[in-house]
Amino acid sequence: MTRGGVSEKRSTRAKSKVPFTILIVEDNATDVELMLHALESADLKPLGGDFDMEVRATAEGALQLLEERAVDLVLTDMVLPGMDGLDLVSHIQRIDPNLPVLVVTRMNAVPLAVDAMRRGAFDYLLKPINAEDLGVRLHRAIRISEILRRHSVYEQQDRQEFEANNFLGSSTAFEHIMRSIREAAQVRSTVLITGETGTGKGMIARAIHQQSPERDRPFQVIDCTTVPEGMMESELFGHVRGAFTGAISDKPGLIELANGGSVFLDEIGELPLFLQAKLLRVLEESEVRPVGGTRVRRINMRFIAATNRNLEVRVREGTFRKDLYYRLAVVSIPVPPLRERLEDIPVIARHLLGRLTKAMGKPQCHFDEEAVKALVSYSWPGNGRELRNVVERMVMLATGDVIRAGDVRSILPQDETQSVVSIDQSLTELPYMEAKERTLEEFTKSYLRLKLAQHGGVITKAAEASGIPRQHFSLLMKRFLGSEGSENQ
Numbered sequence: 001m002t003r004g005g006v007s008e009k010r011s012t013r014a015k016s017k018v019p020f021t022i023l024i025v026e027d028n029a030t031d032v033e034l035m036l037h038a039l040e041s042a043d044l045k046p047l048g049g050d051f052d053m054e055v056r057a058t059a060e061g062a063l064q065l066l067e068e069r070a071v072d073l074v075l076t077d078m079v080l081p082g083m084d085g086l087d088l089v090s091h092i093q094r095i096d097p098n099l100p101v102l103v104v105t106r107m108n109a110v111p112l113a114v115d116a117m118r119r120g121a122f123d124y125l126l127k128p129i130n131a132e133d134l135g136v137r138l139h140r141a142i143r144i145s146e147i148l149r150r151h152s153v154y155e156q157q158d159r160q161e162f163e164a165n166n167f168l169g170s171s172t173a174f175e176h177i178m179r180s181i182r183e184a185a186q187v188r189s190t191v192l193i194t195g196e197t198g199t200g201k202g203m204i205a206r207a208i209h210q211q212s213p214e215r216d217r218p219f220q221v222i223d224c225t226t227v228p229e230g231m232m233e234s235e236l237f238g239h240v241r242g243a244f245t246g247a248i249s250d251k252p253g254l255i256e257l258a259n260g261g262s263v264f265l266d267e268i269g270e271l272p273l274f275l276q277a278k279l280l281r282v283l284e285e286s287e288v289r290p291v292g293g294t295r296v297r298r299i300n301m302r303f304i305a306a307t308n309r310n311l312e313v314r315v316r317e318g319t320f321r322k323d324l325y326y327r328l329a330v331v332s333i334p335v336p337p338l339r340e341r342l343e344d345i346p347v348i349a350r351h352l353l354g355r356l357t358k359a360m361g362k363p364q365c366h367f368d369e370e371a372v373k374a375l376v377s378y379s380w381p382g383n384g385r386e387l388r389n390v391v392e393r394m395v396m397l398a399t400g401d402v403i404r405a406g407d408v409r410s411i412l413p414q415d416e417t418q419s420v421v422s423i424d425q426s427l428t429e430l431p432y433m434e435a436k437e438r439t440l441e442e443f444t445k446s447y448l449r450l451k452l453a454q455h456g457g458v459i460t461k462a463a464e465a466s467g468i469p470r471q472h473f474s475l476l477m478k479r480f481l482g483s484e485g486s487e488n489q
Helices: 029-041 059-068 085-095 107-118 131-165 172-185 201-210 229-237 273-285 311-317 322-328 344-359 369-377 383-397 405-409 425-429 432-454 459-466 470-481
Strands: 021-025 052-056 073-077 101-105 123-126 191-194 219-223 262-266 302-307 331-334
Touching: 021 029, 021 059, 029 052, 029 073, 029 131, 052 059, 059 073, 059 085, 073 085, 073 131, 085 101, 085 107, 101 107, 101 131, 107 123, 123 131, 172 201, 172 331, 191 201, 201 219, 201 262, 201 302, 229 273, 273 322, 311 322, 344 369, 344 383, 369 405, 369 432, 383 405, 432 459, 432 470, 459 470
Parallel strands: 021 052, 021 073, 073 101, 101 123, 191 302, 191 331, 219 262, 262 302
Antiparallel strands: none
């Protein structure tokens, strides 16, 4: 507590733990004591029952503290010496828009508190503070903050992956993806990106936005697996004052916050059915109706969705709306797994190796030929994300300037290194003979690509290593690889 330049910290949290920190900004000593008492009396079990409290008498002092250390929540009076609470809220929004701020005011200054919420404050409380009411509002503020932070972390990781990998590849499938990105970026049609986990669907969504005319507008990431179902409707579409307990003012949803830019709905297959109907209306009418509202709000943005699910199967099962599926898939971008883009593996692996050795301050090293073959022979069930993790571990363990096949195999799971084809779960939905035929077809494609990748695309060498006459090898390429095979002729 700041009194006469002396800072006093109250803590009930064990010293061995990272404390949950609440910053109180209040210049009146009596009100400070009342706030501290209310906080200590509130039911804060979700915080572990223990927390730290920092007190500053001015907004300037609070901002200085925020520069020095992280806090988890701010509780500020509106009337302060020097900079007032309104300006403090605005400054905090610029520093960290996900930091929840609760403003405290007296009954006759409620309009001031509402103005603070328009500037980004999460909620307001009236003096004198009621401990029970404070506890409820704290819990909700913290819960929403955690959701927003997860979105922020997800978006940052996605951006880092995009910048790190820079969409490297040389396969025909890779070139097709790049063409699809360029074409999708120039229109505002909805885009559906499908593929296994780790194939870079989020990177593709970001690339579409960054190559579009709206690149300087918001790019809002909404992971449909992280928002609790009971809060998802309000978080997506917003709510109006009085829509439910605790809705003390209008609040825009995550979709509306991206107005003018792009919304990326990740793992759209996990969206509950009742929200699928609401989302369909948003897509068709270009308008959002907040929870509890009677008026709609017009929006203008690009929608990009992604899923690792087979939505056609989910439509047949009745867990995904057919009309929403067709509305999303105006532009469809299927992303093949890494095991079907074998030519891309050496390119990506070498790029990651150079980047990670530099980042870790290690001497530059390279893969020998057998190490590359070991990488290409692995099925990569975790796709590009797994490849990055494996290369990172190899760099950490590297002691020389060459990474050999033994180094690769020592890190890869042994039961996976002998297989270039993994069983797709969707095959179990087919009759046995059809599933068998499709599996053999995928094996042949993977085998041909593997041999070509191992021998630099030289058909004669690939055929010789396969024990197949060159003419027969060429016929297999034409049959199973089509135009992709003709490019290697």
